[in-house]
Structure formats: C-alpha cells, structure tokens
Amino acid sequence: MTGMTGNQPRLHIVTGKGGTGKTTVAAALALALAGAGKRVLLVEVEGRQGIAQLFDTAPLPYTERKIATGPDGGEVRALAVDVEEALLEYLDMFYRLGRAGRALQKFGAFDFATTIAPGLRDILLTGKIKEATTRTEGGKRVYDAVVVDAPPTGRIGRFLNVTAEAAKLAKVGPIKTQSEGVAAVLRSPLAAIHVVTLLEEMPVQEARDAIAELEALDMPIGSVIVNATRDEALAGVKLTQAELKRGLAAAGLPADKATITGLLEEAKLHLVRVAMEAGLREDLQKLDQPLIELPLLPDGVDLSGLYELAAILREKL
Amino acid sequence: MTSALDIDALLGDPKTRIVVCCGAGGVGKTTTAAALALRAAEKHGRRAVVLTIDPARRLAQSMGLSELDNTPRKVEGADGELYAMMLDMKRTFDEVVLAHTDPKRAKEIFANPFYQAMSSTFAGTQEYMAMEKLGQLRATDEWDLIVVDTPPSRSALDFLDAPQRLARFLDGRMLRMLLAPARAGGRSVFTLVTASFGVVTKAFTKILGGQLLTDVSGFVTALDSMFGGFRERAEQTYRVLQARETSFLVVAAPEPDAIREAAYFAGRLAEDKMPLAGLVLNRMHRLAVPDLSVERALAGAETVAGSVTAGVLRVHADLSRRVARERRIAEQFLAARPGVPVFEVPAQPEDVHDLDGLRRVTS
Numbered sequence: 006m007t008g009m010t011g012n013q014p015r016l017h018i019v020t021g022k023g024g025t026g027k028t029t030v031a032a033a034l035a036l037a038l039a040g041a042g043k044r045v046l047l048v049e050v051e052g053r054q055g056i057a058q059l060f061d062t063a064p065l066p067y068t069e070r071k072i073a074t075g076p077d078g079g080e081v082r083a084l085a086v087d088v089e090e091a092l093l094e095y096l097d098m099f100y101r102l103g104r105a106g107r108a109l110q111k112f113g114a115f116d117f118a119t120t121i122a123p124g125l126r127d128i129l130l131t132g133k134i135k136e137a138t139t140r141t142e143g144g145k146r147v148y149d150a151v152v153v154d155a156p157p158t159g160r161i162g163r164f165l166n167v168t169a170e171a172a173k174l175a176k177v178g179p180i181k182t183q184s185e186g187v188a189a190v191l192r193s194p195l196a197a198i199h200v201v202t203l204l205e206e207m208p209v210q211e212a213r214d215a216i217a218e219l220e221a222l223d224m225p226i227g228s229v230i231v232n233a234t235r236d237e238a239l240a241g242v243k244l245t246q247a248e249l250k251r252g253l254a255a256a257g258l259p260a261d262k263a264t265i266t267g268l269l270e271e272a273k274l275h276l277v278r279v280a281m282e283a284g285l286r287e288d289l290q291k292l293d294q295p296l297i298e299l300p301l302l303p304d305g306v307d308l309s310g311l312y313e314l315a316a317i318l319r320e321k322l
Numbered sequence: 323m324t325s326a327l328d329i330d331a332l333l334g335d336p337k338t339r340i341v342v343c344c345g346a347g348g349v350g351k352t353t354t355a356a357a358l359a360l361r362a363a364e365k366h367g368r369r370a371v372v373l374t375i376d377p378a379r380r381l382a383q384s385m386g387l388s389e390l391d392n393t394p395r396k397v398e399g400a401d402g403e404l405y406a407m408m409l410d411m412k413r414t415f416d417e418v419v420l421a422h423t424d425p426k427r428a429k430e431i432f433a434n435p436f437y438q439a440m441s442s443t444f445a446g447t448q449e450y451m452a453m454e455k456l457g458q459l460r461a462t463d464e465w466d467l468i469v470v471d472t473p474p475s476r477s478a479l480d481f482l483d484a485p486q487r488l489a490r491f492l493d494g495r496m497l498r499m500l501l502a503p504a505r506a507g508g509r510s511v512f513t514l515v516t517a518s519f520g521v522v523t524k525a526f527t528k529i530l531g532g533q534l535l536t537d538v539s540g541f542v543t544a545l546d547s548m549f550g551g552f553r554e555r556a557e558q559t560y561r562v563l564q565a566r567e568t569s570f571l572v573v574a575a576p577e578p579d580a581i582r583e584a585a586y587f588a589g590r591l592a593e594d595k596m597p598l599a600g601l602v603l604n605r606m607h608r609l610a611v612p613d614l615s616v617e618r619a620l621a622g623a624e625t626v627a628g629s630v631t632a633g634v635l636r637v638h639a640d641l642s643r644r645v646a647r648e649r650r651i652a653e654q655f656l657a658a659r660p661g662v663p664v665f666e667v668p669a670q671p672e673d674v675h676d677l678d679g680l681r682r683v684t685s
C-alpha cells in the first residue's frame with residue numbers, strides 16, 4: 006500500500022538551538038509530508054502553543070484537530086501534548102483511576118510527581134508520540150507521518166533517551182514497558198531526528214554537539230536543516246569607491262561621498278558575515294549529514310511563507 | 323517617544339550597587355552583563371564583579387574563566403578592577419545546606435541520590451543559586467558594583483519566580499503529605515480528603531518506584547531542620563532586589579518573542595516594585611545610508627543589473643528592510659511599556675568573544 010515509501014521515516018523529530026526555527030521547520034515539514042491523501046500529525050510538547058501562534062489559531066486543546074491542508078490536499082492535524090492530561094490518560098489506562106485522578110490533579114500531585122521525577126514528563130510525552138505514530142484504525146495506520154516540534158538541542162538527548170530516565174523510576178510495570186517500546190521506535194529507521202541551525206556560531210556548535218550526543222545514543226539523524234540562509238549578492242567581488250561611484254551614477258542614484266562610503270561600509274560588514282557564514286557552512290558539511298538550506302523569508306514567517314518552505318523541503322527531503 | 327538610557331550615568335552612580343540583566347533565552351544577557359561590568363571598571367573606576375551563568379566558552383576564556391569555581395577572578399586584559407566568575411550551582415547549593423545544618427546531617431544530605439539529582443538538574447535550582455550567590459557577594463561588601471547575569475531560561479520571569487517555587491517545594495505541603503503515610507504509619511491527610519487516595523498513592527509508587535520515594539523521603543527527613551531556611555533566604559534576596567541600590571535591565575533582541583517576553587517582565591517588575599532602569603535592545607542593525615529607500619535602491623539595482631553596484635544596492639535594500647522590521651518589533655515594547663528608557667546595541671557581524679567585542683557593546 007505504502008509501496009516505495011515503506012522504508013521512509015514516519016516519525017520526524019525536529020530539534021535545534023532555541024530560536025533557530027524548530028517550530029517553523031516542524032510545521033513546514035508537516036505540510037511537506039501531507040501529500041495527496043496523506044494525513045500528518047504535528048505535535049508540540051513544551052506547552053508553549055507555538056503551533057497555534059504560527060497558524061494564527063486559538064490555543065490547541067489536548068486533542069488532535071485539523072490545522073491545515075497540505076499543498077495538494079493532504080491533511081495536517083495538530084496536537085499540543087499536555088503532560089498532566091497524558092498522565093491522567095495513562096493512570097486511567099493502567100490503574101483505572103477515574104475520578105480519583107482528577108481529585109489528585111487538584112492537589113497539584115502531578116506537578117509534584119513530575120517535579121521529583123522530571124524524567125517522567127519525557128516518558129509520558131514520548132509515549133504519546135509513539136502511540137500516535139503506531140496507531141491503527143480498522144487495520145490502517147491513522148497517520149502517514151508524525152512531526153514533533155521537540156525540545157532544544159540542550160535537552161534533546163535526555164528527552165529521547167527514555168530508557169535511561171525510566172531506569173531511575175520503577176523497575177517493573179507499565180512505565181518500564183512503555184519506555185522500552187519508545188526506545189525501540191526511536192532507534193529504528195522509522196524515526197529521523199532533524200537538527201535545525203542558523204549560520205551562526207552558537208547554533209552550529211550546538212547542532213554539532215547534539216549530533217554527537219544522539220549518535221552516541223544510536224539514534225538516527227535525519228538532516229541538518231540550515232535555516233534562514235541568504236542569497237549572496239556580493240560573493241567574490243572587489244569593492245572600490247571608483248566603481249561604486251560610476252555604478253550609482255549609471256543607476257541614476259546620488260553618488261556623493263557620504264552615500265558611497267556609507268554603502269561601502271554596509272557592504273563590508275555584510276562581507277564579514279558572508280565569510281563567517283561560509284566557514285560555518287563548511288563546518289556543517291564536515292558533519293557528513295544531508296544538509297538542507299531554507300531561505301530567510303524577508304518579511305518573517307506567515308502562512309504563505311510556510312508553504313514556500315514546505316515546497317523546498319518536499320523537493321529535497 | 324523613546325528616551326535614551328544613559329548607561330554611563332547608571333554605571334557611574336555610586337548608589338548603583340547591583341545591576342541585574344534579565345531577558346528571554348539567547349538575547350545577550352551574559353554578553354550585556356560582562357560588557358557593563360567592563361565599562362564600569364574601565365570608565366568609572368569601579369571595583370566591579372560580574373556573576374556569569376553558563377557563558378559561551380570563548381567569552382569565558384577571554385575573561386580568564388576556565389572552570390566553574392565560584393570564585394571571582396581578576397580579568398587580566400581589563401584596564402581597571404574587573405572580576406568575573408561563573409556560577410557553580412551545585413557547590414552553591416552545598417554551601418546553603420552547610421550553612422543551615424550540622425555537618426552530620428549535611429553529609430547525609432549530600433549522599434542522598436535525590437539531592438544529587440536535584441542540586442544539579444532541578445528546574446529552578448540555577449535561579450535560586452544565582453540569587454543566593456548574589457546575596458553572598460553583597461554580604462562581603464567588597465564590591466562597588468555587582469553585575470548579575472541570569473540563567474538561560476525560556477522566560478525572564480523564572481529568575482524572579484523560580485527561587486520561591488523551589489523554596490515552596492522544599493518546605494512544601496505536597497512533600498509532607500505524600501510522604502506522611504510512610505512516616506505516620508499509613509495515615510495521611512489525604513485519607514480525610516479522599517478515600518481513594520490510597521489507590522493513587524499506590525499508583526504513584528508503582529510509577530515512580532519505591533527507591534525514588536525512599537530517597538525523597540530520606541532527603542526530606544534530613545532536611546527537616548532547614549525547612550523555612552530556604553524560603554527565608556529566598557525572601558531576603560528578593561527584598562534586596564527591591565532596594566534602591568539595585569537596577570534591573572531587561573535585555574531583548576528585536577524578535578517578537580523576545581520583545582513580548584521583555585514587556586511581560588517589565589510589567590512584572592513594576593508590579594513587584596522592582597526598579598527597571600531600562601531596556602537593552604541588543605543586536606540592532608543599522609543603516610549607514612538611511613536616506614536611500616528600499617524602492618530606489620532596488621530600482622537602481624535593476625538598471626545596473628549584474629554589476630557590483632547592483633549587489634551593493636541589494637545588500638542595502640535587504641538591510642533597510644531588516645532595520646524597518648526590527649524597528650516595528652521594538653515599537654511593540656514601547657507600546658506596552660511607554661517611557662522605559664532604551665539603550666541600543668548594534669549587531670556585530672560576528673559573535674562577541676573577547677574584551678574588544680565587549681567594549682564595542684557599550685561604546
């Protein structure tokens with residue numbers, strides 16, 4: 006049924022340094038994967054309602070609901086996983102807590118449990134993600150792909166390494182079984198972890214560190230996504246005052262001294278950046294992972310910008 | 323209307339004893355804190371110390387910091403008395419424990435696996451310990467000026483709220499209640515509230531595991547004498563933050579999230595009667611030819627398409643758009659908090675990782 010795409014990853018996890026574009030890229034990727042007749046789930050786990058903001062809709066509840074249509078008719082649903090709700094669901098499933106669970110919630114008991122055992126959060130979140138990825142209905146998979154707007158690089162290793170976290174908790178019981186199931190999926194070709202970076206020093210450094218960490222954990226790296234890159238209008242040229250003066254005159258623009266030195270100053274600062282970016286791009290190439298570049302959208306990311314990024318991802322992924 | 327923040331007036335004022343740099347993650351808190359302390363030492367002759375948290379490696383090295391050791395070190399290349407230190411939160415936590423309990427208890431606490439986990443990874447520990455360290459530095463009365471960097475968290479508010487959250491947790495109701503059955507022979511307060519609590523405790527024990535609960539319980543018992551101590555200390559430093567000697571600077575980059583966060587934070591400071599000195603608007607781009615509009619530059623580039631001049635004009639057009647966008651975003655802060663003085667820091671083409679880079683931040 007799925008034919009050629011049978012070996013493609015179905016669970017896409019998007020990480021990267023804070024602010025590099027994880028949410029944007031995850032959303033664009035979900036659109037890209039929502040081809041004709043496909044259904045994709047876009048998941049967020051940090052309770053920040055970033056997806057709702059991006060799609061300019063009301064805050065997402067803890068249910069899977071349609072948020073967008075893919076470029077050729079597929080469906081993108083979104084889910085903001087709420088840890089308390091996930092824990093309630095879980096307690097209900099394994100211990101039939103029913104109303105007692107709700108009462109407990111009122112006392113802040115869940116807050117307490119996830120505070121003394123921070124790893125519990127991650128286990129619940131990744132458990133939910135795995136469940137959605139493998140869910141079937143009437144013998145058919147519900148989602149063709151699941152895309153996760155995951156925690157940033159600094160926390161991604163711990164977030165995904167659920168077995169280590171579970172080892173700190175109960176040695177037997179459903180938590181353990183569940184985390185083993187999650188670990189198996191995360192280490193299989195079903196999963197791909199994409200690392201988003203900008204051409205800036207710290208994000209590149211963090212991308213490198215995260216890839217090393219994930220590789221050591223045997224987790225499958227998908228692509229390195231270089232976000233917000235710019236076209237290079239000035240690559241390899243020599244700038245002189247004389248030439249700029251002639252050029253400005255030919256362009257019918259003021260060619261006074263202040264304009265010329267000002268424009269040269271702007272161009273030089275730009276070239277310093279370009280050189281630095283070229284160095285960082287080379288560093289990224291040395292990582293030996295597929296690189297995908299996404300352009301900087303000059304006016305920021307709106308819905309049409311997301312489709313633009315989705316089209317590029319679809320072509321290159 | 324925007325008013326300019328005069329950082330030299332702030333840093334040169336002998337009554338300014340503490341400057342706290344807050345803001346969303348990655349906006350430049352550490353860079354700003356270091357740059358301000360350097361300026362205070364070099365331009366105003368003040369004996370200044372900067373308490374950094376998790377500084378980028380190269381910046382730390384350039385200030386002569388190579389390890390977390392909680393000790394202010396003199397910054398060699400600085401022309402004045404500048405000291406810098408990196409917060410070691412585990413060690414600071416240990417110090418707090420030692421200050422509040424006898425050595426035998428302290429030893430028990432240090433050996434507890436739950437304490438070991440929480441003292442290095444717990445949400446809020448870093449914020450609490452940063453405040454604690456600030457309190458300690460201030461108590462020595464050795465410094466004209468203490469500049470405080472704040473931990474990398476999503477929300478700037480964490481710096482104000484996390485210490486009290488941690489203190490509340492440590493002397494918390496929940497901790498006692500959940501552990502009460504173990505201590506009082508199975509009768510917990512909850513049994514009065516809900517008969518089904520037993521089921522729940524069991525479920526929790528199953529999920530969290532007996533070992534963890536035993537560790538937590540051991541920790542709480544050992545900590546018993548210190549309950550209150552944490553809260554008191556947190557409250558003490560909180561009051562220092564409200565004093566006349568303290569100035570807050572909220573740092574933001576011209577991005578919607580960072581600006582929104584900065585505006586929230588400024589509102590919160592006002593509510594808590596904490597003195598906001600101004601907004602540091604970091605990484606702002608600047609135009610050297612502000613009079614040449616995007617449209618004219620692009621039209622000109624068309625006319626001379628393919629030439630070097632066309633490239634230069636395109637760079638100018640992109641930069642103009644960017645500057646306009648940054649202005650628009652920054653305006654949102656001023657719309658929410660009118661009248662807050664602003665200090666603009668230009669974006670440097672490369673990261674700031676040495677003293678010269680820091681000097682450029684405040685020049």
Ligand SMILES: Nc1ncnc2c1ncn2[C@@H]1O[C@H](COP(=O)(O)OP(=O)(O)OP(=O)(O)O)[C@@H](O)[C@H]1O
Binds near residue numbers: 021157233234300302
């Ligand atoms: N290709 C792009 N072109 C222009 N702007 C972009 C691009 N990608 C992201 N942005 C902008 O950069 C900012 C950060 O993006 P986003 O929120 O996706 O990052 P994030 O990694 O999810 O951040 P956080 O760590 O805060 O969750 C947003 O304002 C977004 O609109």
Ligand SMILES: Nc1ncnc2c1ncn2[C@@H]1O[C@H](COP(=O)(O)OP(=O)(O)OP(=O)(O)O)[C@@H](O)[C@H]1O
Binds near residue numbers: 347473
């Ligand atoms: N004005 C500037 N020009 C160029 N680069 C800058 C500027 N300010 C900061 N940076 C760079 O931005 C990055 C983040 O800065 P910094 O570490 O100071 O931020 P932060 O707010 O302390 O981050 P965190 O929340 O992670 O602690 C660093 O690489 C720094 O060199």
Ligand SMILES: [Mg+2]
Binds near residue numbers: 028154
């Ligand atoms: Mg995000």
Ligand SMILES: [Mg+2]
Binds near residue numbers: 353377
């Ligand atoms: Mg910092």
